[in-house]
Amino acid sequence: MDFPWSSAVLRSIAGSFILVRLTPIYTFGASYIGTFFVLLLLQIFAVVLWQAVLWPRLFSPLRHLPTPKGGSFFNGHFTTITKEPSGHPHRRWFAEVPNKGLIYYKTLLNQERLLPTSPEALRETLMTKCYEFEKPAMTRLGLQKVLGVGVLLAEGEEHKRQRHALNPAFDYRHIIDLHPTFWDISHRLVDALMTITTNRENTSEKSLSNAPVVEIGGWASRATLDIIGDAGMGQDFNAIEDPNTPLNATYRKVFQIPSSQQQLLGLLSFFLPTWFVRSLPLTHNANVAEASTSIKKVCHELIHRKQEKLNLLKREEEGQDKAGGKTVRDKDILSVALSSGEFTEDDLVNQMMTFLAAGHETTASSLVWAFYLLCKHREMQTRLREEVRANLPSISDASTKLTATALDHCYFLKAFCNEVLRIYPVVPITLREAAHDTTILDQFVPKGTKIIFSPMAINTSTSMWGPDADKFDPDRWMAPGQSKTGGANSAYAYMTFLQGYRACIGMKFAMTEFACLVAAVVGRFEFEFEDPEYPSKIKIKGGITSKPKDGLHMRMRPLEGW
Template sequence: MGVQSLLALAVAIGVTSYLKLHGASYSAILLGLLASTVAQLAISLAFSSLIYRWFISPTKSLPHPRDTPFILGNLIPFLSEPWGFPLARWQRTVPTTTSGFYRVFLGPFDYLIPKSSQAVTTVMTQPYLFHKPAAVRDGLVESLGVGLVAAEGSVHKRQKKLLTPIFGMNRNRRLVPQMWAKALILADKMQELVIKFDGHSDILFMHPLTMAATLDVIGVTTLGVDFDSVTRPDQPILKAYQRVFPSFENQSATEKFFGATLPAIISPHLLFKLPLKPIQEFHQGMTFLQDFCLAQIKQKKQEIEDDKNDTIDVREKDILSAIIASGLEDESEILSHILTILAAGHESTAITLAWAIFKLAQHPIVQDKLRAELQAATRDMKGKEMSLDEINSLTYLRCFLMEVFRLYPAFPAMMREAGNGTLVGDLHIPKGKQIMVSPYAVNRSQELWGDDADEFRVERWEESYSGGAKSSQAFLTFSSGPRICIGKDFATLSLKVFLVVLVSRFRFEEAIPGWHPIIQKGTSLKPQGLKVKVTLL
């Protein structure tokens, strides 16, 4: 028990004893305890916001954003904008220090922000020293269980050792036909929507389509189940996902607050118990997904047990089968892995695909160059699907997608916490210090990418395989270091397949010249109302 907890307990005992000695009623004692708790909270917040932050903290000498209010700090811009926006702005304007860190204040809470490549490297390459804060882990465990994203320390090491081979090149090679088939279904659906209008072109809202299509890819490659969400948008599995990962486009300001802002400032243990509509819908969606995945786990286990010949088509036909065949028997852990893959792999890929199509619409020269590369590569294929090697040989496609990844990381911020006190240069980081790493800000840092860091410029990847970055830690879309996303090659391949099929069949143009969709506030870079003009070729 910490000092603060002991002090709070001592105050509670003192208040109770005092009131009892003076003959107070039970109700009066409860009111007294409530009043003392509120007073302690107010004193604690005042101390952390007004005294510790400015005069005692070992990080008090670090710079912070200009125009930082004395009490609320930087909380207002952080909650009123998409998470990456203020962090990218502060990345440019806050002075660089010897340690490479600066600090921001979100109400009473202080966060260190690594700005320089040295500071980013320090945090990202030591994930077991700088681990996820308890509140973040609790939220992940409440929704996904202890999978690879939520696990820490030895548990994470064991899980990564188990799962890394399952996401290797050989599996990706086998999954290309499944991805290709789903990309063709998406293209057919888009063609159907375009023909409905005037037979040639129409304006389509892309994110709902990419959400359904990437869910279908995850379904067939991970579970071996055809969700068919693109052609049947009323599918229960898609409805469940929409409850778990809601779009705020048609929600009221109150619903947006409870769905996006509240999770950033309240403990998951309390948040998930609130009787609010967004929370209830989240639980309904998660319950459906958990039950559905558990049923698939039991079915796959039975299929593998019945396979006496160790047939590779049974044990390797999808990711779930491969996990079970690896020897993992704990159903709760298998469920955590599958929920994590379905959640992280689906939403992030859908967001990136939507942004990729939007950037093609904004940059017709880039689109023409990409289409020319595809036509040259497929000229003698007579409509056949491309192999993994053929897809990976498309150099301009890689360059284009890397630039989309750089500017639009699906998750713009990551939270970390110092597990022990440590020294970084001349900066002492105390145990428990909160740290926020922003892929959105680092990926757009002029110090790391040059003066044109905010520009969409595919050529940077043609000029250099690394995009001209000044550090290996300048590209954080998939995280980096020991906790780099093990599904990054899988996600990249599925996006390449979608783009090969779609760019070969459609021309994308801006629906409104110069228009840019609003980015949803919250933990992801989800676009709202992203629309493009789609024309049949």
């Protein structure tokens, strides 16, 4: 609820003073404090009445747009949204609600939401009018403690500046240099999984049904944290070998399943100022504050060490220029960003916080969905394994480096990864807010209107992908001329990384590490669900990313060769 707390408090203070002094008969027991709270409650009631009843039902310019059936008088579709996994109601509404590019629905206290559904609406909001739709202040304040005010949360000119300065670090020519790093850490993950799947009495067991059970989600998170540490910052966090490193423990705490406290704080944020909710003396707030301090400390230390190393290299280069030699510079993202001279130390801390959190947890969640689908479609394991073993260097030989050319020849691997990310986008919905009065598809949109982008719905829209849109089918990316589109009729049909100027800057980085990790594991192991009935029982957890609530437990059996 957009309540003007500051002005309401000032009006209540002034009103209580005037009424008690001049007309005490109309006050609450001639008490300044009592009168203050009565006046404040009256203002809250008036705002709730206006925003929850009068505005959406009688005055809103959006009220005539197509809307889903059902919903309550005061809370719209809030119950539906909270009961179902994130993005799932939106996917259903795409199919059920006839519309011309926009769907209108309401949530708690009838707060209005606009859901763009057509390529034209998406192009306008993500490209032509990109900076007219910002992340809401409540969202930015909630995330910046863990993500920093980096390129993900920056807005307007500041976002343009940061993105321009970071682009060289994420150029594909630079990502090519990181392929060996991705493969080295994939090799370490396989080694660790080999240890826990062969260190049993049944090492000679050939039956997968008796193979050891592994919860793959934790391993995926540790592997991607090591990748972002090494490829992003030139620092080995050693999370694969030691799950209890301070940084890994910090992120486990931050990205855990939302607690009742988190859900309560989220609800309070609708009614109270964000700064006030964040300052409440609750365990979750303390955990976030502690995590923020810990992560910032790690980032400052990494930047200082990297700066010292770059200064040393610069001195060596100056000496070698005279001798005709050449110095090899580090290829990690932090080194490239530091060398650009475009960032202050605080800027770099914010970027590193963003890459650490968003860069490892998102890919880890995608890996869980990849293994879930490989357990569900066992025949694809064989197909992927044959391609990977035919084209990529042996995972048993740590001295052989992976090249971009070899990975590019794994066409089914690429198709499989694209399809996983299409069906299970790791961030099912994302939120924007109209920064001022504007329009979408000639529909007037008042300032403050919340815009919901739902990759979960768009990626499986039959109007963009055809009648089999919700079917998991990697071969849609294998047809002639469809390797980049999957056969969709618009570039805006694939929204896992968003599109336009706010598209994920780390997309190529994420896609490459994702493919390497999938290839390494499927090339060396055969696996299946611990519980064959798991797909019918799965519960999806909410939070920053989407993944199975109780983790993914698989039976894993090492295979011979490779």
